[in-house]
Amino acid sequence: MSDEVNPNRSVSNTMSIAGHPPEPDEDDSRSTGFIHMPVMRREVVEVLAEVPDGVVVDATLGGAGHAAALLEVNNNISVVGLDRDEVALAAARVRLAPHLDRVSLHHRRFDAIGEVVRSLGHEHVSGCLFDLGVSSPQLDTADRGFSFRNDGPLDMRMDRTARFTAADIVNTYDERSLVGILRQYGDEPHARRIASAIVAARPLSSTAELAEVVRQAVPAPARRRGGHPARRSFQAIRIEVNEELSILADALGQAIELLAPSGRCAVLAYHSGEDRIVKRTFRDAAGEVPPPRPDLPPPPGTVAEVKLLWRGAHKPSQDEIVVNPRAEAARFRAVEKLARVA
Ligand SMILES: C[S@@+](CC[C@H](N)C(=O)[O-])C[C@H]1O[C@@H](n2cnc3c(N)ncnc32)[C@H](O)[C@@H]1O
Structure with a gap:
């Protein structure tokens, strides 16, 4: 599924892969x-x-x-x-x-x-x-750590028996590697600024912290365009975590x-x-x-x-x-x- 394109979706005790009422x-x-x-x-x-x-x-x-x-x-x-x-x-x-x-x-x-x-x-x-x-239940369950909207741990593993998590990338990758994955997997035009901000803010432990670091790193005019400023970065890190x-x-x-x-x-x-x-x-x-x-x-x-x-x-x-x-x-x-x- 694409990343979170529907900011208005409310999450109740049920979840929807596509974010709309069940048939x-x-x-x-x-x-x-x-x-x-x-x-x-x-x-x-x-x-x-x-x-x-x-x-x-x-x-x-x-x-x-x-x-x-x-x-x-x-x-x-x-x-x-x-x-x-x-x-x-x-x-x-x-x-x-x-x-x-x-x-x-x-x-x-x-x-x-x-x-x-x-x-x-x-x-x-x-x-x-x-x-x-990913499925919507993966995106919408905060403790899976996929979401820049719901605070959770920096996890993003589709397979929870795997060892490697988003925290490993965010807290241990060198700046150059971060730039590479943000560009390659997220088409992120502000990859350098974001990577540098992530390295400066270490250690990061939650999705809310990461989303805020990315938001602050993006130039102000870009924050107002094209959805949440952390969307591309979260997609890129998720793809790297899961070797998608x-x-x-x-x-x-x-x-x-x-x-x-x-x-x-x-x-x-x-x-x-x-x-x-x-x-x-x-x-x-x-x-x-x-x-x-x-x-x-x-x-x-x-x-x-x-x-x-x-x-x-x-x-x-x-x-x-x-x-x-x-x-x-x-x-x-x-x-x-x-x-x-x-
Ligand atoms: C978009 S959802 C599929 C929804 C499904 N077609 C349906 O009708 O419910 C993608 C699913 O693929 C799984 N998945 C993603 N990459 C995978 C991989 N490399 N190997 C196995 N499963 C994977 C995810 O865990 C997720 O449950």
């Missing part, structure tokens, strides 16, 4: 306090309902809204669900209770997709879904390799760095790299394994964005495995 079919999740609104659900279901019978991997299961929708429309698939967050998996188990005979849940990172699928005895899968980033970008291309490559002929891989990305990796990986797998010399065999990586189901990225409709502002950043791409590699 009637979300009752199952309400008992877990993990209510979610899957982004571009109709579009995702349209793409993945068409796959051959067999196994669909939901590599970012979250509250299992997409997975439940897929299981509901197609009795001939089973779902292997992965999530690195045990809280999400617990919520997914409740959400998927009516389908548990067709579901297997795994507390794993998505770059373990090949290993998990093979350990279940499958050689191929019919579909894969990656709905990248460094494992993505490998995981997508594994997913494409696992696909059976006519199987499909669909990805929702929420920021430019993520979407660039998806776009490049899909284009490479579709063989869309011009051969350097027509008389030579194509270099490795240029043989088409898949076709792009459409050019460019699909975006959520205005209607969806109105009820669900966090969906706005979504960019949806999908590929289909060729029957025979070209």
